[in-house]
Amino acid sequence: MFQTIIFDLDGVITDTANFHFKAWQSLAEKLGVYLTEDFNEHLKGVDRTESLSRILSHGGLKHSFSKEELITFEEEKNNLYITLIDQVSPENILPGIEQLLNDLRSNNVKIGLASASRNAPKILQNLGLYDYFDTIVDPSKLKKGKPAPEIFETACQQLNIHPKDAIGIEDAYSGIQAINDSKMLSVGIGDLNILKDADYILNNTCLLTFDKLLEIWNNK
Numbered sequence: 001m002f003q004t005i006i007f008d009l010d011g012v013i014t015d016t017a018n019f020h021f022k023a024w025q026s027l028a029e030k031l032g033v034y035l036t037e038d039f040n041e042h043l044k045g046v047d048r049t050e051s052l053s054r055i056l057s058h059g060g061l062k063h064s065f066s067k068e069e070l071i072t073f074e075e076e077k078n079n080l081y082i083t084l085i086d087q088v089s090p091e092n093i094l095p096g097i098e099q100l101l102n103d104l105r106s107n108n109v110k111i112g113l114a115s116a117s118r119n120a121p122k123i124l125q126n127l128g129l130y131d132y133f134d135t136i137v138d139p140s141k142l143k144k145g146k147p148a149p150e151i152f153e154t155a156c157q158q159l160n161i162h163p164k165d166a167i168g169i170e171d172a173y174s175g176i177q178a179i180n181d182s183k184m185l186s187v188g189i190g191d192l193n194i195l196k197d198a199d200y201i202l203n204n205t206c207l208l209t210f211d212k213l214l215e216i217w218n219n220k
């Protein structure tokens with residue numbers, strides 16, 4: 001049986017994508033860039049610096065700012081984001097996730113977090129889920145973010161488990177690439193067209209149960 005499940009945060013455990021988007025949108029508007037909802041898909045799972053770079057490229061402003069200005073923009077976005085995630089509470093846990101965490105625990109499966117968000121520990125605390133996690137990767141210590149496999153490999157190393165004995169769960173295209181390249185089994189949550197490279201795809205977290213994971217693992 002699998003020995004660990006490594007979770008992505010945003011889009012799998014809770015939906016903070018909308019808060020990220022609101023905060024980016026507010027910054028982008030000040031710079032004269034207009035972001036539509038569909039652009040958000042390009043920002044999911046992607047770290048802060050790369051997200052800003054994609055937004056500026058989208059607005060034709062790729063080389064318009066100094067390094068210092070870029071850092072100020074990132075801070076401005078993050079400050080707004082932090083005020084938005086203050087509202088996060090256990091009500092914002094996606095359906096089925098708390099039951100799954102309980103079932104993993106009672107079956108002695110290790111639980112890890114591989115989120116690109118430097119705010120992940122705070123969000124887990126606000127959700128009341130922090131204590132379920134055996135390990136949380138610190139994304140600021142990584143050389144390369146998703147789609148590189150390093151974040152999932154690091155989660156397994158921290159738990160002393162081989163990636164071949166692990167399942168990774170993700171909602172973003174970049175995250176599925178990262179899981180696949182780490183040689184873990186990948187489970188995508190969401191849109192079939194976006195997640196088509198995943199080993200297995202579930203439409204939403206209601207379908208993500210312990211029994212389903214067992215079935216996926218036994219049929220791989």
Ligand code: G16
Pocket residue numbers: 008009010011017020043044045046047048051078114115116117118119120172
């Ligand atoms: C999340 C979001 C991304 C965000 C990233 C970094 O990733 O999906 O949109 O840019 O975290 O977040 P922060 O600015 O809080 O450090 P994940 O990996 O949890 O889906």
Ligand code: MG
Pocket residue numbers: 008009010011012044045170171172175
């Ligand atoms: Mg995600």
